[in-house]
């Protein structure tokens with residue numbers, strides 16, 4: 393059997409709106425808005441350059457069920473380029489782009505493009521030059537809330553070539569990830585595939601090396617500064633030799649990279665030295681990320697007592713980040729100082745400055761001082777509860793409870809921001 397390679401990507405989240413970043417510089421916001429689409433173009437280029445036999449897309453092609461025309465046009469263009477070159481594209485939908493809840497602007501796709509249906513597992517054969525390279529099995533999500541273990545429906549057929557399962561799912565109840573199509577490694581092994589092309593978890597992971605190989609490629613483009621979204625994002629090139637998976641290579645395709653870096657500042661005597669030290673420390677990082685924008689959060693460790701006291705003064709950390717942003721102004725590719733966190737011993741000053749938590753805190757402070765606005769927010773939020781829409785009546789709330797609700801809401805929001813929330 394001929395040797396070949398194929399490409400496995402997932403979680404494209406095309407045209408992610410990056411709503412948390414409206415307060416960045418306009419050129420940074422513009423770069424973010426284009427990043428997911430450019431990463432898709434880069435994926436198409438990669439498949440063409442490597443002369444891949446086929447491309448697998450394991451769900452969450454779009455960021456929201458309504459998809460958006462810009463994302464669909466760009467996706468269609470990429471699929472057409474691949475199919476014109478004889479590279480088949482096989483896709484399933486996931487919880488972010490479920491088929492029944494979605495809208496498709498496209499009525500006909502190029503020959504060579506497959507979206508697996510939602511009703512059951514079905515299979516497609518990939519042939520080249522009359523040779524059967526692979527059989528790909530897949531099933532799409534009909535609805536976002538897909539709690540059924542879809543992996544149980546996969547069974548290897550008897551034909552030759554590689555057998556590949558394509559699915560958006562949560563293996564092993566990975567904590568911090570919405571539990572859609574939950575399944576175990578044992579469930580995946582039982583299907584007797586050679587390779588499982590998974591999607592959903594945004595962090596690249598080789599769940600199992602061989603027999604079968606089980607891979608999450610991670611998302612194509614990072615979407616936030618949360619831990620699972622940081623670092624290099626891209627797709628996995630899978631090499632097949634002698635009918636077996638022989639190599640896995642993660643290729644970075646992201647256009648903007650979210651990075652959190654720890655910088656030792658124990659040698660910095662004062663804020664003047666600190667600012668210069670931070671500006672220098674980022675140069676190496678910019679070289680590392682290469683030709684892509686850099687969304688940077690820095691954690692400062694080892695600050696001496698007097699430097700820590702300076703940083704703890706009102707607005708000082710905020711002004712420091714403004715100054716660093718000014719220094720970075722006009723750099724190509726861009727560098728955006730997204731946050732600064734100070735872990736300072738011995739007095740443990742813990743300062744976090746960033747746009748997400750910063751705007752949340754601003755909102756909270758303004759609401760706490762304004763009982764009428766708090767009341768309006770609480771009643772508007774209650775109206776949005778699904779139970780209310782179904783006609784369930786709630787007891788009247790005591791306005792004195794509003795502040796408690798507000799504080800609880802703030803805690804939940806901060807928790808979601810630090811954990812990444814239900815974003816996969």
Ligand SMILES: [Mn+2]
Pocket residue numbers: 403405451452488592815816
């Ligand atoms: Mn996703």
